[in-house]
Amino acid sequence: MFNYYLKLGWLSIRANPLLSALMVLAIAIGIGASMTIITVNYAMSGNPIPHKSDQLFYVQLDSWDPNDTDEDSEPPDQVTYTDAMNLIRADKAHRQVASNRSGLVLEPENPDERPFTVDTRNTFADFFAMFDTPFQYGGGWDSSADEGLERVTVLSRELNERVFGGEDSVGRSVRLNGMDFRVVGVMDEWLPMPKFYDVTNGAFDPTEELYIPFNVAIEYELPRNGNTNCWKRPDDGFEGFLNSECVWIQFWAELRDDNEKREYMEFLNAYTDSQKELGRFGRPRDNRLSDVMEWMEAEQVVEDDARVMLGLSLLFLAVCLLNTIGLLLAKFMRKAGVTSVRRALGASRRDVFVQHMIESGLIGLAGGVVGLGLTWLGLQGIHALFGDYVEHLVQLDLAMVAAAIALAIVSALLAGLYPTWQSCRVMPASQLKTQ
Amino acid sequence: MQIGPIWRALMRNKTGAILIALQVAVTMAIMVNAISIIQSRSESMARPSGVDEENIFHIASVGYTEDFDEQSVIEQDLDAIRAMPGVIDAIQTNSVPLSGGGWSMGLQTEPGEDQEGVGVAVYFVDEHALDAYGLSLVAGENFTAADVTWRERTSQEWSATTLLTQAMAESLFPDNWRDALGATVYINGNEPMTVKGIVERMQAAWNGWDGVERVMLVPQHTLFGSTRYVIRTEPGERDRLMPEVEKLLADRNRDRIVRNMQTMTETRERSYRGDSSMIKILTFTIVLLLLITSLGIVGLASFSVSRRTKQIGTRRALGASKASIARYFMTENVLISGVGVVLGAALTIALNMFLVDAFDLDRLDVWLVPAAMLVLLVVGQLAVFGPARRASAVPPAVATRTI
Numbered sequence: 024m025f026n027y028y029l030k031l032g033w034l035s036i037r038a039n040p041l042l043s044a045l046m047v048l049a050i051a052i053g054i055g056a057s058m059t060i061i062t063v064n065y066a067m068s069g070n071p072i073p074h075k076s077d078q079l080f081y082v083q084l085d086s087w088d089p090n091d092t093d094e095d096s097e098p099p100d101q102v103t104y105t106d107a108m109n110l111i112r113a114d115k116a117h118r119q120v121a122s123n124r125s126g127l128v129l130e131p132e133n134p135d136e137r138p139f140t141v142d143t144r145n146t147f148a149d150f151f152a153m154f155d156t157p158f159q160y161g162g163g164w165d166s167s168a169d170e171g172l173e174r175v176t177v178l179s180r181e182l183n184e185r186v187f188g189g190e191d192s193v194g195r196s197v198r199l200n201g202m203d204f205r206v207v208g209v210m211d212e213w214l215p216m217p218k219f220y221d222v223t224n225g226a227f228d229p230t231e232e233l234y235i236p237f238n239v240a241i242e243y244e245l246p247r248n249g250n251t252n253c254w255k256r257p258d259d260g261f262e263g264f265l266n267s268e269c270v271w272i273q274f275w276a277e278l279r280d281d282n283e284k285r286e287y288m289e290f291l292n293a294y295t296d297s298q299k300e301l302g303r304f305g306r307p308r309d310n311r312l313s314d315v316m317e318w319m320e321a322e323q324v325v326e327d328d329a330r331v332m333l334g335l336s337l338l339f340l341a342v343c344l345l346n347t348i349g350l351l352l353a354k355f356m357r358k359a360g361v362t363s364v365r366r367a368l369g370a371s372r373r374d375v376f377v378q379h380m381i382e383s384g385l386i387g388l389a390g391g392v393v394g395l396g397l398t399w400l401g402l403q404g405i406h407a408l409f410g411d412y413v414e415h416l417v418q419l420d421l422a423m424v425a426a427a428i429a430l431a432i433v434s435a436l437l438a439g440l441y442p443t444w445q446s447c448r449v450m451p452a453s454q455l456k457t458q
Numbered sequence: 459m460q461i462g463p464i465w466r467a468l469m470r471n472k473t474g475a476i477l478i479a480l481q482v483a484v485t486m487a488i489m490v491n492a493i494s495i496i497q498s499r500s501e502s503m504a505r506p507s508g509v510d511e512e513n514i515f516h517i518a519s520v521g522y523t524e525d526f527d528e529q530s531v532i533e534q535d536l537d538a539i540r541a542m543p544g545v546i547d548a549i550q551t552n553s554v555p556l557s558g559g560g561w562s563m564g565l566q567t568e569p570g571e572d573q574e575g576v577g578v579a580v581y582f583v584d585e586h587a588l589d590a591y592g593l594s595l596v597a598g599e600n601f602t603a604a605d606v607t608w609r610e611r612t613s614q615e616w617s618a619t620t621l622l623t624q625a626m627a628e629s630l631f632p633d634n635w636r637d638a639l640g641a642t643v644y645i646n647g648n649e650p651m652t653v654k655g656i657v658e659r660m661q662a663a664w665n666g667w668d669g670v671e672r673v674m675l676v677p678q679h680t681l682f683g684s685t686r687y688v689i690r691t692e693p694g695e696r697d698r699l700m701p702e703v704e705k706l707l708a709d710r711n712r713d714r715i716v717r718n719m720q721t722m723t724e725t726r727e728r729s730y731r732g733d734s735s736m737i738k739i740l741t742f743t744i745v746l747l748l749l750i751t752s753l754g755i756v757g758l759a760s761f762s763v764s765r766r767t768k769q770i771g772t773r774r775a776l777g778a779s780k781a782s783i784a785r786y787f788m789t790e791n792v793l794i795s796g797v798g799v800v801l802g803a804a805l806t807i808a809l810n811m812f813l814v815d816a817f818d819l820d821r822l823d824v825w826l827v828p829a830a831m832l833v834l835l836v837v838g839q840l841a842v843f844g845p846a847r848r849a850s851a852v853p854p855a856v857a858t859r860t861i
Contacts, residue, residue, distance in 0.1 A: 353758060
């Protein structure tokens with residue numbers, strides 16, 4: 024029977040090609056517009072590290088200005104050098120990482136090539152294990168390198184291609200800001216989306232090209248690039264800056280279960296209390312531990328524009344569906360004569376219902392396929408408008424393709440419900456009389 | 459034309475009409491709110507930055523070797539650039555309007571760490587800044603070379619003088635911004651600076667900041683390792699000079715990298731890229747929506763025409779003119795769309811209230827609502843025109859046929 028209804032549906036669609044094409048087009052445009060925006064939102068709000076996002080916690084300590092008594096003022100989104108180092112030394116979490124963004128100048132071995140700047144992350148040994156970074160060659164450095172101030176480095180796959188032609192460069196050295204660093208590892212492609220470990224400096228920026236020990240960057244007073252906020256005047260000099268109340272470091276802790284999380288929170292509270300005794304942390308205690316998704320939410324990684332567009336695009340889809348309902352209604356009513364003949368010949372209301380729903384579903388499927396094409400076009404359009412910044416937000420994956428088709432069919436079935444119900448109400452005799 | 463009979467006829471078969479009315483209503487809600495967003499984005503994009511954008515470009519220089527003598531490199535670079543024919547003036551600075559990256563501080567009129575400061579964007583410049591940016595002074599006077607000092611990366615020393623924008627002066631002295639001239643303001647809680655002059659307008663690096671015109675110029679050359687030169691050229695000379703300046707800097711000293719050369723025009727374009735993209739997407743959406751709604755009207759009107767063929771034929775046979783048949787359908791559409799736009803007005807305002815509340819968007823201009831109602835009524839009439847004409851073409855003889 025199903026096949027027979029499919030055939031009927033197909034015949035009915037063909038019988039009225041213009042009206043059918045209009046319906047398919049309406050669904051396709053609705054799907055195209057909403058799926059384009061849904062895809063972008065989906066990518067923006069994706070979980071960048073699904074297998075352990077609930078074990079990684081962003082640490083916030085409220086070291087901010089006691090005079091800033093704004094009621095809803097949040098603790099700062101980064102920590103001071105003093106606090107970062109104290110937390111690292113306390114070593115209370117399963118793993119812990121303080122890191123910040125920087126940029127160094129790399130001088131190629133070949134003197135004819137111009138030096139160039141590389142995006143750099145100053146970080147700790149745990150970074151690689153904590154965030155499960157993939158490696159092409161070698162691996163991260165040991166914590167002994169952090170403590171021993173060893174000039175070691177990890178390169179991104181791209182930078183290794185550029186500098187070493189993609190060879191296994193472990194053991195070789197690169198010249199950074201006039202100093203030699205030994206390569207210990209080359210990362211494989213790694214592009215968490217969003218770039219959750221440092222949303223302060225750009226949630227959709229590419230990952231850094233080069234990683235060096237944080238302590239080495241401090242030892243040699245290497246430049247910093249990232250966001251820095253101060254509420255109190257730092258003392259002069261580099262030392263003065265380090266000891267200041269400026270926040271510029273992102274701090275992450277890996278805590279494997281609720282127990283560890285609770286203990287760590289207790290530790291943080293005890294820590295800030297001890298700092299209060301030293302005259303710091305003038306505001307009421309407000310320490311925070313947010314796991315990856317909570318942190319993305321708190322930092323509003325999905326931009327308002329994207330949300331507004333999402334809402335508008337769903338309303339847009341609603342308009343397209345209202346349109347389809349109207350057109351389906353017109354179509355099914357026009358067929359009322361045929362329907363009443365079928366009813367007169369013994370088709371039950373249920374048969375009529377199934378038949379019309381299958382026809383609606385077919386139209387939805389067609390609309391979904393065309394709509395997928397339009398979605399692809401829409402994503403290309405977004406890419407063209409916003410540039411490479413959104414490159415990783417405008418890719419259709421299998422889940423999105425399936426979602427588009429499913430959305431189209433469900434929408435068409437919903438749109439078909441009322442017209443189908445109307446068809447079912449056609450009395451077997453009503454249309455026969457006039458003929 | 460009697461509206462009564464048409465309305466009663468509609469009421470007897472209202473599903474199609476309701477669908478169209480709903481469609482018109484939602485279309486209107488999306489359209490008006492989209493236009494409202496477009497308006498506010500266009501307004502913020504239209505704000506002048508205060509600098510001579512057409513003729514300015516900037517370029518970054520990063521020294522990286524241990525023995526890089528930044529101070530003498532900067533002095534010589536500036537001398538060399540300023541001497542180039544076609545260059546009006548050039549400065550070394552830390553940031554550029556609309557570039558996205560910059561420095562901000564708090565300024566206050568009374569000293570003390572517990573005083574509330576007013577946020578201000580900081581540009582470190584020298585006495586050539588007014589010429590290099592093309593700024594105009596509305597009160598007081600420019601820096602002199604004697605005001606300019608050198609500032610290390612980790613230094614906290616501020617200069618004794620500053621220039622403020624008028625918007626910043628207004629924030630500090632709400633009663634009369636001219637009071638700012640010659641006044642002492644405090645940075646970092648209690649370090650005094652004298653306001654030497656007031657600049658008409660200059661924007662900060664962040665276009666989304668609500669204090670975007672609150673700017674101070676500080677007469678200090680920076681030794682931050684990484685710096686930026688802002689170069690203003692005579693009209694029409696910019697594109698010729700850009701590669702020349704880049705080459706000059708690259709050749710003059712090889713212990714540094716020059717990069718990120720950009721015109722102010724590009725900087726503006728990048729800064730507002732999100733906004734201009736949003737405007738394009740929303741405009742496209744509106745066009746598409748109107749198209750879809752029109753097609754819906756065409757589809758349903760055609761359907762109703764074909765269903766009423768016999769009725770139309772009968773009316774024609776009884777003496778109705780072609781024009782009155784067409785007018786019937788046009789009037790019917792006015793009624794349907796009329797209900798739609800009234801519903802739409804309510805929906806539009808509800809959606810706007812939600813958007814204002816949830817996303818801090820601007821409240822919409824009230825006149826947009828009647829304007830959109832009118833536009834949608836006209837679009838409806840245009841859409842129904844085709845089917846109505848087809849209806850009027852139905853021959854009276856149809857009345858005598860059985861089908």
